[in-house]
Amino acid sequence: MKKGKSTGAKRLVKELERQGARYIFAYPGGANLPIYEALSRSPLHPILARHEQGAAHMADGFARAGGGVGFCMATSGPGATNLVTGIATAYMDSSPILAITGQVPRNMIGNDAFQEVDITGITIPITKHNYLVQDAEEIGPIVEQAVYLASTGRKGPILLDIPKDILTAEFSTTNEKNRQLEGYAPTIKGHTGQVKRAAGMINGAKRPLIIAGGGIFLADAFDAFASFVDKSSIPVVHTLMGKSALDNEHPRNLGLFGYHGRCVANKAVSEADLIIAVGTRFGDRSTGSLASFASDAKIIHIDIDPAEIGKNVPAYLPIVGDIGDILPRLCEQIECSADSSWSDELSVFASEHPLPGGDGDFSTPAILRDVKTYFQDPILVTDVGRHQIYAAQYFPVRGGRSFITSGGLGTMGFGLPAAIGAALARPDKRVLLVSGDGSFMMNIQELACAAELDVDLTAVIIHDRRLGMIKQLQDAFYGGGFDASKIGGSVSFALAAEALGAAGRRVASADELKDVLKDFETVRGPKVIECMVEEEENVYPMVTGSTLTDLIEGVEA
Amino acid sequence: MKHTISILCDDTPGVMTRISGLFSRRGFNIESLAVGNTEIQGKSRFTIVVSGDDAVLEQVRKQLQKLVHVIKVWDIDRERIIEREHALVKLEVREEERPQLLQIVTSLHANILDSSENIWIIELTGDSASVDSAINLVSQFRILETIRTGRIALERGKKVGNGKGA
Numbered sequence: 001m002k003k004g005k006s007t008g009a010k011r012l013v014k015e016l017e018r019q020g021a022r023y024i025f026a027y028p029g030g031a032n033l034p035i036y037e038a039l040s041r042s043p044l045h046p047i048l049a050r051h052e053q054g055a056a057h058m059a060d061g062f063a064r065a066g067g068g069v070g071f072c073m074a075t076s077g078p079g080a081t082n083l084v085t086g087i088a089t090a091y092m093d094s095s096p097i098l099a100i101t102g103q104v105p106r107n108m109i110g111n112d113a114f115q116e117v118d119i120t121g122i123t124i125p126i127t128k129h130n131y132l133v134q135d136a137e138e139i140g141p142i143v144e145q146a147v148y149l150a151s152t153g154r155k156g157p158i159l160l161d162i163p164k165d166i167l168t169a170e171f172s173t174t175n176e177k178n179r180q181l182e183g184y185a186p187t188i189k190g191h192t193g194q195v196k197r198a199a200g201m202i203n204g205a206k207r208p209l210i211i212a213g214g215g216i217f218l219a220d221a222f223d224a225f226a227s228f229v230d231k232s233s234i235p236v237v238h239t240l241m242g243k244s245a246l247d248n249e250h251p252r253n254l255g256l257f258g259y260h261g262r263c264v265a266n267k268a269v270s271e272a273d274l275i276i277a278v279g280t281r282f283g284d285r286s287t288g289s290l291a292s293f294a295s296d297a298k299i300i301h302i303d304i305d306p307a308e309i310g311k312n313v314p315a316y317l318p319i320v321g322d323i324g325d326i327l328p329r330l331c332e333q334i335e336c337s338a339d340s341s342w343s344d345e346l347s348v349f350a351s352e353h354p355l356p357g358g359d360g361d362f363s364t365p366a367i368l369r370d371v372k373t374y375f376q377d378p379i380l381v382t383d384v385g386r387h388q389i390y391a392a393q394y395f396p397v398r399g400g401r402s403f404i405t406s407g408g409l410g411t412m413g414f415g416l417p418a419a420i421g422a423a424l425a426r427p428d429k430r431v432l433l434v435s436g437d438g439s440f441m442m443n444i445q446e447l448a449c450a451a452e453l454d455v456d457l458t459a460v461i462i463h464d465r466r467l468g469m470i471k472q473l474q475d476a477f478y479g480g481g482f483d484a485s486k487i488g489g490s491v492s493f494a495l496a497a498e499a500l501g502a503a504g505r506r507v508a509s510a511d512e513l514k515d516v517l518k519d520f521e522t523v524r525g526p527k528v529i530e531c532m533v534e535e536e537e538n539v540y541p542m543v544t545g546s547t548l549t550d551l552i553e554g555v556e557a
Numbered sequence: 558m559k560h561t562i563s564i565l566c567d568d569t570p571g572v573m574t575r576i577s578g579l580f581s582r583r584g585f586n587i588e589s590l591a592v593g594n595t596e597i598q599g600k601s602r603f604t605i606v607v608s609g610d611d612a613v614l615e616q617v618r619k620q621l622q623k624l625v626h627v628i629k630v631w632d633i634d635r636e637r638i639i640e641r642e643h644a645l646v647k648l649e650v651r652e653e654e655r656p657q658l659l660q661i662v663t664s665l666h667a668n669i670l671d672s673s674e675n676i677w678i679i680e681l682t683g684d685s686a687s688v689d690s691a692i693n694l695v696s697q698f699r700i701l702e703t704i705r706t707g708r709i710a711l712e713r714g715k716k717v718g719n720g721k722g723a
Contacts, residue, residue, distance in 0.1 A: 120571065121571075121574065124571075124574060124575055124578055125578060125582060128625075129624075129625045132570075132571070134570075149625065154623075180567065180599075181625065182567070182628055183566065183567070183624070183625055183626055183627045183628040183629075184625050305623070306619055306622070307616065307619035307620050307622070307623055310612075310615070310616075311616055311619075
């Protein structure tokens, strides 16, 4: 090829390299083979997921654990539609991924060609932005712009759909065309006057409370947040996505609030006179009924996305901007809270209303405690369901990118591929996946990917032969007919793990579990521990009424 | 509550779907939508009229502003609105009705664009209420077909929706 000449596929790969991509989680097909050809001569490494959904979750887990952008790729048609759940998952949790799809050649678009689908049309509601590339000269600048969009402002997934003839077209790189980005200007710096007003409100509050959301994670603002909490001495509750915003063992951390929140956390929200909400979108699983949510509190809402202000909950004082900019400036202007009676009251209440520990030494809480002793400061990844709530409640993590879960979309099958992505992003950390039999089954094929890559991760499956959360809902609200939620009675995940190339062990007691945990300490690669627990466990507390404090505390309550 | 939203955006394929999708996903029926290019090259301006809950519409406005192709979104002050709509009406007119129709057309300041035998096409312009009443007035003759552009609107005074004005 002549100097200054390139093809669409080569230019794409070159720009991905320039943007710092190391891995692209992908699945091949007719329409993206030119990209694979270009990748074969590149240090950028394609990872063969076993399903495109897995590829998207891997890119997502990679981004969440590592703090950069995750890249995934599929072919046109079914390959592209298989990415959709993964893209929607990333969208709901504001995770920066770039999804690339091959498309049929331009002259066949709109003709219902083989493996054609309008993926840009399909993904408009679940991407921050997407592109149908119309011209080979645009590819390089579009990739650069897409990465910029994914990783700035409120982060999120971007999709790039590239027709096959553009991938193979030869063009002169001197003719590259830039695209304008006039309408995009996220507010980074928080308004000085509003920061000052917020400080005044904080200094005057009697019963202030901080709500920590996933925005702290996305902004990598852990240190700024910890300093703010330490200086203000204000108690903290967190959302599911905000779990690793602050060390769970921090004395001010009252834990998870909301639908499955701790009694003390929900009480604090209900009785606060001022709430400083940091990087949260007030999702319905946090707030419960909006009519009764935090009815005594004025709300200071700090968020990078102006559309989140007033979306679900009215804000008394909004501050739009980057948390990493706003919190240090707010911190300078607040005084240490002198009145500690509110904190004391909450501490007393917390000790009087502990989490129900779970019956027996092989209940899910007991399993998580045992596992914890073998995992110091891991990246904890979960799937979706009852085990997810147990993990959020019972498995303490430090502040940092250390808790990865599908909060917004609640995607079963997210955990294993996300854990693979996390393990590749952070080889220096141990990655622990807590999953359930229902969730794990949904993307179990990615064990083959994990085994081939030899990524070091441990999956603990809470196998109760039930879709646990569904069973709990049927139990509470649907008259207890459990046919829909029976699953997995005949499945051995340990044997399935072995069959797919991973290590697998089944355990049915605390002693067996401890033995396996010890054995597995010296085993590298993917490991599956299948814990056969009782069917009857329900997870508490659970809000059952119209307010956050109207909840079932535990089995006896 | 009725709102007239003015949107300045890039003139690019797919922008219509992105914009209208934000309304439809929240259950808004768009009463009127007009779009055309503007004084700025490569930019279009949408005028969208919807009725709906103020708080939900505020959310739509903010979501519109998040679209990468959208430069400025503006909820036009109903008190200061200058609104126009354009309609074409195709009528069948009997010979003996012509003087009467001609009189109405003159009083409406409408134009006759075509009169071939007994089929006339007339052109109406005004705010939407005047266009409504004009169509109503000519409906005593036999209307074969009408078409309307949808409303376009500007706000009185110096304020402009291109991100540069006051």
